[in-house]
Amino acid sequence: MRLQSYARAYPSPRESLFVSSAPTVYDVAARSGVSIATVSRVYRNPDSVRAETRERVLTAARALGYVPSGNARGLASRSTGILGLCFPDYSDPDTEATEAEDEDAAMLYSDQIIRGMERAARRHGYALLIAASLKGGPESLVAKVAGRVDGFAALARTVPTEDLEVISRRQPVVMLAGPREGTDHLDHLDHIEVANFDGQKELTRHLIEDHGLRRLAYIGSAEESPDVEARFRGYLEACRDGRLNVGPEPDLRVRMMRQADGARAVDALCAPDRERPEALVFANDQMAVGALHALEKRGLRVPEDMAVTGFDGIPLSRLVRPALTTVHQPMLRMGEEAVELLVKRLSGARDTEPVSLMLPVTVVRRDSCGCGKGEVAHTDIP
């Protein structure tokens, strides 16, 4: 019944740019006079085939332009040698590279994770499949990735939690950055987060104690985000420790946490009818950068008239003027740790207890909080 294959005519390489159907093990087997099993062996375990036979097969394969189908392989062997990463579409039109030189300034959060994962995956012999969720169905995203990899990492809120729960019953999954919620479901997932609370708390303490600021405003997210909430709680605690008068809610919640939202925050919080804060504490760098621009337009000086801080430590934070005081997250390391966790699960430790890591952050004091011109100080937290 595979005779059709055996009888298939092999068009010369030049017949068309792309040949209608790619050669298979059957073609190679027929041409080299062995069975398909042997062809398979030549690729999976060369030493189990006599040298002469092996050469015959290889020669035929070369002549035919044979490339093993990863899909068929994965299907038959139930493993792919690929790790995956799902992340949300963070792209910010305002941050997109416009001038050539700014390409690297637009590096995001997720790009660092990709770099970290790629590096670690490479060390372990895995390739990396990356997929950003677009506005389309989120269902498709996870399914697409999950169905093609041996294990994967997902940035929090990329994938419906219940989907993750289901998938994690089948393969190793590590959740990135969103603290495990509920503690109830999601019990199969390994989990990595950063010290959002401690970082934001230390940064806020710095503003209050070291710079003597007392009227702070916090700009958070309207979307539910455990990370942002943790940061806000850190901010609150520092405020209370400093005996500042703060409510239980951020002074402002914006929708997307992009540059435009940061600019809008300035409009809202520096309205003429209200007392101007002494410091704008943003839940991320992108907004803070947007605010810097907006403030400049209004003729307000940073940090003299108003201090501004961010969170994340994206490359852009160091390039803007004044350079942004922020809390640096070790995203590269997070990517690496994610791979380590996945690899560990894949190589045996499948039924051990879920792991939960908390990575330390670094408070980076630059100009925008009032720390001396050009001087930079780091404090690792915790």
Add this chain to the structure above:
Amino acid sequence: MRLQSYARAYPSPRESLFVSSAPTVYDVAARSGVSIATVSRVYRNPDSVRAETRERVLTAARALGYVPSGNARGLASRSTGILGLCFPDYSDPDTEATEAEDEDAAMLYSDQIIRGMERAARRHGYALLIAASLKGGPESLVAKVAGRVDGFAALARTVPTEDLEVISRRQPVVMLAGPREGTDHLDHLDHIEVANFDGQKELTRHLIEDHGLRRLAYIGSAEESPDVEARFRGYLEACRDGRLNVGPEPDLRVRMMRQADGARAVDALCAPDRERPEALVFANDQMAVGALHALEKRGLRVPEDMAVTGFDGIPLSRLVRPALTTVHQPMLRMGEEAVELLVKRLSGARDTEPVSLMLPVTVVRRDSCGCGKGEVAHTDIP
């Protein structure tokens, strides 16, 4: 004969962290009382199934924790929705991040391409599979990627040219950065390169005409690299135009073009027994950065005692002191163009003539060539 599947017992979610065998269409079909074809339709084309039936299937799938197998899908449908990228292991131990803040300084060439491809792939609904060639068999790399994607890009010299030739008969391949050689084979490949020749020529002209330097030294690569050769030819032409006395070979060829090699180049070219050059023209940024360090150790000032230039425009080039004069390559754009080319091929234009793009570069004049402190000038080439 699939009865085993139908009869399979479904362990409760808690029975084990990972269930032995994942549910399939057969399980979902059995549980929801439809055929496997219908299950398949629910995922591929939901509207072709009556709403009520669809819900039944979805419910069963959810209960079972069903996730479609990408491998099986790819195998049956002959397409994966994935694009690939193969790149060499560029990592440089000296550039690796040590301090948190330097994570982004370590961004390489290939990272920008990844970013560009990911972004463009996302726009077209593709995911991206990335794999760096490690010292292991190169055979495995291409095969791994090629066998799992609908089309892919390969950085020059990542993959044996003959392999590419073979594979490109089967699926779209675009070659990055290495000029098409021979013109003879490789005729199926689309190809993208940057203006290496013109960029290096303009930079060299700047050194000669604008700064009046006449004793230049070029540091190239021992490995064969069309890109580096093109740069060198640009350098040569500028030198001849300036009536400088230059031989047909670089003053030095180093092995890896890493920071350590740049430092070694300084040792070799600034030896006491020979006349010191006025400018060190490096074939890439990494070496130039290494040279900057070595020069500083020797107590030589840049640019006063010696001008230094690089090529690539990596983020690090702007962060070092003095900031490096270099030629910026639009790697992000190269990644994007690569995806556009692949997508075009995949959506019909399979048999049209191979495309060859030459992307413009930008000469970035910073401090290390003697251009005024802090001032930066750009010139786009061509």
Add this chain to the structure above:
DNA sequence: GTGAAAGCGCTAACAG
């Protein structure tokens, strides 16, 4: 060492 045969999980006609 090599071959035969049975799937892996899904899609894709083609009937009904």
Add this chain to the structure above:
DNA sequence: CTGTTAGCGCTTTCAC
């Protein structure tokens, strides 16, 4: 709108 029936290309026992 739904079911039947073939494979997709490879790995994998189990014999020989």
